[in-house]
Amino acid sequence: MAKLLKSPLLLLHIFLLSLLSLKTIASPATQAGALIKWKNSLLPSSFLSSWSSTNLTNLCKWNGLVCDSTGTVSEIVISGANLNGTLAQFNFTPFLNVTRFDFSNNLLRGPIPSEIGQLTRLEYVSFYNNYLNGTIPYQFSNLQKVWYLDLGSNYLVTPDWSKFLSMPLLTRLSFAYNYLTSGFPGFILYCQNLTYLDLAQNQLNGTLPEMVFTNLDKLEYLNLTDNQFQGPVSPNITKLFKLIDLRLGRNKFSGQILEDIGSMSNLQIIEMYNNSFEGKIPSSIGQLKQLSKFYLDWNALNSTIPSELGHCTNLTYLALASNSLTGELPMSLTNLIKITELGLSVNNLSGEISPYFFSNWTELISLQLQSNLFTGKIPLEIGMLTKLVLVLLYNNTFTGSIPSEVGNLKDLTELDLSNNHLSGPIPLALWNLTNLQTLQLFLNNLTGTIPPAIGNMTSLQGIDLSANQLYGELPNTISRLRNLQNISLHTNNFAGPLPECLRNCSLLQRVRFDGNNFNGNITNAFGVHPNLYFISLNDNQFIGKISPQWAKCESLTTLEMGRNRISGEIPAELMNLTQLHSLILDSNELSGKIPSELGNLSLYKLNLCKNHLTGEIPQRLGSLDQLQELDLSENKLTGNIPKELENCDRLLSLDLSNNNLSGEIPSELGNLIALSVLLDLSSNSLSGMIPSNLAKLTRLESLNISHNQLSGEIPASFISMASLISTSIDFSDNKLTGQIPTSKVFEEAPANAYIGNSGLCGNATGLSTCYTDSTKKKHSNTVLIAVLIPVCGVLLLAIIVAVLIIFYRKAKFHDEESRSIGETDGNCDSLIWERESKFTFGDLVKATEDFNEKYCVGKDTSNWTTIAGSYGYMAPELALTMRLTDKCDVYSFGVVALEVIMGRHPRELLSSLTFKPSTATSISDSAEILLKDVLDQRLPPPTGHIAEKVVFVVTIALACVRDSPEARPTMRFVAQELSAQIQACLSDQFDMITISKLTGLQK
Structure with a gap:
């Protein structure tokens, strides 16, 4: 019984001791100790200098701490203090009463400890903009009193969202700029008091749950930018009637923009850019009277711009660029008198720009109408837009001259009118835009010169006047452009030497003077430009040498001096250009050897063609393992x-x-x-x-x-x-x-x-078919035809030889019989061959009068085989181009006949002949060859009627080897002539007859 009485007393003591321990845990001393321990784990920070063990009694005066009435810490606010370290050594236990925990904008890294879920009195938590990683602890959802939670701009990854509880008091939530994946976080759907939700810059995907629009109807700010959400946007989005700021840019949303979007009357900002929305811009957009910023660029919209858009008179920013919008600008847009930035570029908008637009848009800072189909002149009223900083009208078809009123735009920093049809001179007023940093006028029809006033544009960093019709010399005042980085004047008619003052533009990065008529000595035209990475001087008339000074332009990646008249050797010092990728020096007058030191570079392209370079190709060029193009042609290289x-x-x-x-x-x-x-x-x-x-x-x-x-x-x-x-x-x-x-x-x-x-x-x-054993077996008939010409040639030769032998023998042993051949009154009108000859040529006629094209090699090209032994006898049209004619056999006969007469193949004689398209074959002026010199020298010179027969046979043979098939006689004609009873006598002495006199036989 005594023991039972003592039990309540024991429980009372235990309860009092537990209260004492809690008081001890949350005391200023324990909190100070915990904070000092954590401080010592961080890199030194001046912000925490007051956190000291010697200052324990002044805890509430430490930087970043707020105490309650008990003297213990109730808020920790250490934002922007450059704290560098982790939260691993932070003891959360002594801070159970803390209501505000703000460590934003520091350098904290590592995971967020799950122990933070013990601080159940927390109302405000921010770890925004640190380097924290790991998963988001689900214990955050234990903090049921939190209304503000910002974990944005870290490296946090996706947790198991199913472990998260609803946070009913949460009104502002940001997980933006992290690495969250998978679908929409489910627990958020039950945080029904949310007014601000930012999940931008993650990798969240899938379609948006309908509950986003039905449960979160208190949302005023919704930012889902830069994720991978997809599908059409639900019509229920209009239930977010309190929404002021809607940001859905850079996702994969598709479908049409809701027609009744105009019912969300509180909208001030709509960002739906860079998606796949298509169709038209709904006319209900005109109901959004508070709309100030409207971003629909980078979609697939293909309508006209609705005139109702002009009712959004509070618009300051309108971005409809990179769609497929068509038609003219509605005149109602003149109502947008507050517009400061207008982006309609990269569409198919057309028509002229009304002067009324420019006269009403006087607040414009940025005007971007580039890459459309606008026509007409640039309105003079552009000069009224005196607040303009940026004007981009390039890639249109504007005509006329550049308005001189552009000179009124004193705040202008960038002007791009390139790729239009503008003409006339560049107005002098333009050169007075002292704030202009970029001037792009290339690809127009501008004429005139660059005046000395260019020196006024001291802020100029880039100028591109290329592809116009400008002329004259560059003014020396260009030396005042000390900020000039990029200058492009290529494809004009500029002339004269480059101004020496160009050497003073030390910030040059990119230079293009190619395609002009510049001249003068290039050796010292440029100085040391440490930032210069690209220079092209191609296609001019520069002389001089390549200066070794170029080696000091250490940033050079491209050096082009091709198609000039530069001479001398390639300096070996170029090896110091370790970043050089392209070296173009073609079509100059360079001499000497190719420096082997070029092999030390990292070239992608090396072109030294059309110079006078000598010596061997350096082996060290093989070290150019990045090289993609090498051209050393048209030099004098050896080895x-x-x-x-x-x-x-x-x-x-x-x-x-x-x-x-x-x-x-x-x-x-x-x-x-x-x-x-x-x-x-x-x-x-x-x-x-x-x-x-x-x-x-x-x-x-x-x-x-x-x-x-x-x-x-x-x-x-x-x-x-x-x-x-x-x-x-x-x-x-x-x-x-x-x-x-x-x-x-x-x-x-x-x-x-x-x-x-x-x-x-x-x-x-042009080639004959190759001979193989298989084709020989398969086409033996073709082989037979292939040898037909040589066989027929032998037959004819045998006849001719027989005739000649008979005549030679008769001349030597039976001179009296030879004289018995009939003559006609001494006039030599004709000669009658004796019986033997007549019989021989009669046989020849019989043998050849049926010799037609069916016996020609190549009649059936599908059955050709190699024609062994026929080269040198084939007609040129057959040998070179496989052109088949009915005179192919005639040519072969002529070659064989000449070979018998000459005692050797007539290749030298044939090569000396000059073939013309006429019917005759002529001899070149330097080749007046005597007939007696081409005859077989092993036989005695022919005389009398034998000489006449030889002349006649050679005449026939020369007619047969004419180059043109149409100029050759037929084989029948040849046979008839050779068998004729009457032949013409010689009109000249045999020793004086030349080959050229025997080429005129007519068919």
């Missing part, structure tokens, strides 16, 4: 192609043509598998075989190795080079033999791709 070029494995184009390079093509070039645009090694002295390794260049489109001394076959493996273009391959003028690759690319190449290679064959224009 071998360096195999080290294989290390330039990003090359897209390689041109070494028209030099004096020798040796073999390095097989290593086949390792340049990125090569796709061009490989040109033509017009050198390269020898040896074509490396089969080049077949690895499967991306290559153009290949030219013509005009060399290459031998052997074109590798069959080239069939894998499927990207080659038939019209862009050239193997001509080498010593190549064998069959071309059997692919469409090579078979469809033009005839001139293979000319000058006597041994190439294949199924391509």
Whole structure:
């Protein structure tokens, strides 16, 4: 019984002790100790200098702390104090009574401790703008008294939203600028007192739950910008009737803009830019009388601008850019007298700009109408918009001159009227815009000169007057433009030397003077420009040398001086331009060797073609492993192609043509598998075989190795080079033999791709079909036809030889019989051949009068085979272009006849003939060859009637080898002439007869 009486007393003691412990935990001393411990875990901060163990009695005077009536901390507000560290050492237990916790705008990192959920009296929590990471602790939802929660601008990631409780008193919530993913956080849907919700700049996705619009009807601010929400916006959004600020920009919303959006009468800001909204701008927008900012740019709207928009007279910012809006600007927009920024660019708006717009929009600061279809003149009233800072009217079709009233826009910092049809001179008043920083007038039809007044524009940083018709010299006053960074005057008619004062523009970054008529010595025209990264002086008439001073422009990435008259050597000092990517010095008068030091650079493009460079290609160019284009063509380079070029494995184009390079093509070039645009090694002295390794260049489109001394076959493996273009391959003028690759690319190449290679064959224009065993068996009839010409030729030759032998023998042993041949009164009108000859030519007629085109090689091109032994006897149209005519056999007969008469193949005689389109074949002026000198010198010179017969046979043969098939006689004509009883006698002595006199036979 005594024990039971003692129990209540024991419980009372325990209760009193617990109160004492709570008082001890929340005492100023314990709070001070906790804060000092946390301070010591941070980097030193002057803001926390008052937090000291020697100042424990003044806790309530420490920076960032607010105490209640008990002397304990009730608020911790340490915003913008540059606190650097974590919250790991922060002890939350002594601060259970704290109502405000503000650590915004510091450098805190690491996770937010879940213990913060113990501070159940908290009403205001902000960790905005720190470097906190990890998940958002679900214990935040234990803070049921919190009305303000801002965790924005950190690196927080998605928690398990299902663990979060509703926070009924929450009115302002921001998770913006974090890395939250998945769908809309579900617990927010039950925070029905929210007036401010900011989830911008996350990666939230999916469609918006309907409860956003039905449960959160107290929202005044809704920001979902920069997420991945998608789908149409629910019609229930109009239930957010208290909404003032709606921001849905940069998402994936689609569909049409709600027609009744005008019922949300409190809206002042609408941001729906950068989505996929389509259709029209609803006319109900005119009901939003309080609307001040309207962003619909970067969508797919395709209507006209509704005239009702002019009723939104409080609009200060209107952005409808980058849609497909059409039509003219409605005149009702003149009511927008408060408009300060107008962005209608990148649409299909058309028509002229009414002067009334400019006269009413006097508050305009920014006018952006670029990239539309506006026409007409720029209204003079633009001069009334004196507050303008930015004017962008480029990419339209404005005509007329630039209004001089532009000179009234004294606050203007950027003016872009480029790519229009403006004409006339640049108004002098424009050069007085001393605040102008950027002037863009390129791609117009402006004329005149740049006046000295340009020196007034001391704020100018960039000027582009390119692609106009400006002329004259650059004024020296350009030296006053000390802030000038970019100057582009290319494609005009400027002339004269560059002003020396240009050297004073030390801030230059980009210079384009190409495509003018500038002249003078370029050597010292520029100084040291440490920020210069691009300069193009191409296509002018500069002389002088490339100064080593360029090496001091250490930021240069592009140096272009092509197509001038610059001479001297390429300075080795350019190796110091470690950021140089493009070096263009083509079409000048540079001499000397290519500096091997260029191999130290990081070039993407190197063009030194059309100069007078000598020596070998430096092996160190192989170190340019970033190089994409190399052009050294049309120089005087010698030696071998360096195999080290294989290390330039990003090359897209390689041109070494028209030099004096020798040796073999390095097989290593086949390792340049990125090569796709061009490989040109033509017009050198390269020898040896074509490396089969080049077949690895499967991306290559153009290949030219013509005009060399290459031998052997074109590798069959080239069939894998499927990207080659038939019209862009050239193997001509080498010593190549064998069959071309059997692919469409090579078979469809033009005839001139293979000319000058006597041994190439294949199924391509200009080549004979190659002979194989299989084709021999399959087309034996074609082979028979192929040898028909030589057989017929032998038959004819046998007859001619027989005739000649008879005549020679008769002349030597039976002179009296020869004299018995009938003559006609000494006039030599005709000669009658004796019986033997008559019989021989009768047989010839019989043998040839049925010899027609069906016996010609190539009648059926689908059955051609290699014509062994026929080269040198084939007609040129057949040998070179596979053109089949009925005179192909005639040419072959003529060659054979001349070969019998001369005792050797007549190739030298044929090459001396100059073929003309006329019916006759003539001899070049330097080749008046005597007939007696071309006859077989092993036989005695013919005399008498034998000489007459020889002259006649040669005359017939020369007619047969005329270049034009139409100029040759028919075979029947030849046979009839040779078998005729009457022949013309000689009118000149045999020793004086020239070949040229025997070329006039008429058919």
